[in-house]
Amino acid sequence: MADDLEALEPWLEGYLSKLKPAARRRLSLKIGQAIRRSNTGRIARNEEPDGGAMDPRIPRKARKSSKSGRIKRKGKMFRKLRLVRNMKLRTDPDGIELSFTGGAGRVATEHHYGLEAFIGKTRDGRTIKARLTERRLLGFGNADRDEIIDAAAKHLAD
Numbered sequence: 017m018a019d020d021l022e023a024l025e026p027w028l029e030g031y032l033s034k035l036k037p038a039a040r041r042r043l044s045l046k047i048g049q050a051i052r053r054s055n056t057g058r059i060a061r062n063e064e065p066d067g068g069a070m071d072p073r074i075p076r077k078a079r080k081s082s083k084s085g086r087i088k089r090k091g092k093m094f095r096k097l098r099l100v101r102n103m104k105l106r107t108d109p110d111g112i113e114l115s116f117t118g119g120a121g122r123v124a125t126e127h128h129y130g131l132e133a134f135i136g137k138t139r140d141g142r143t144i145k146a147r148l149t150e151r152r153l154l155g156f157g158n159a160d161r162d163e164i165i166d167a168a169a170k171h172l173a174d
Contacts (some may be wrong), residue, residue: 055155
């Protein structure tokens with residue numbers, strides 16, 4: 017992943033040095049939007065940046081009451097995380113930063129790094145925590161390199 021980014025730097029460096037800061041910022045915005053688009057699509061498909069599938073949800077034990085669990089068993093994980101309002105894109109003439117914001121950022125961090133997360137409380141008031149499986153949400157995949165080159169070429173053609 018880092019090697020692919022380092023391979024792109026010399027190619028773009030020649031073009032970027034000739035652009036004014038405002039034009040570099042517009043180009044970095046276009047590249048950032050392309051990366052955000054690819055990451056949201058990957059999250060929607062439950063794929064990690066390397067192309068492998070994310071680990072599935074852990075099945076919950078059946079409850080004694082008539083209600084089954086409150087988590088939707090069918091469908092995709094991270095439905096709210098992939099919304100544009102939760103993915104913050106910050107650009108400047110020298111770089112791009114893509115991150116999650118607010119409560120979505122906490123959830124994304126816990127899942128991305130496989131941290132221990134608060135699940136709920138028992139009836140007697142004890143907290144329930146669980147170690148989450150590591151699911152890489154943001155990253156630089158194989159197809160992202162082509163998207164960056166296409167976005168840069170399209171911007172430079174205009």
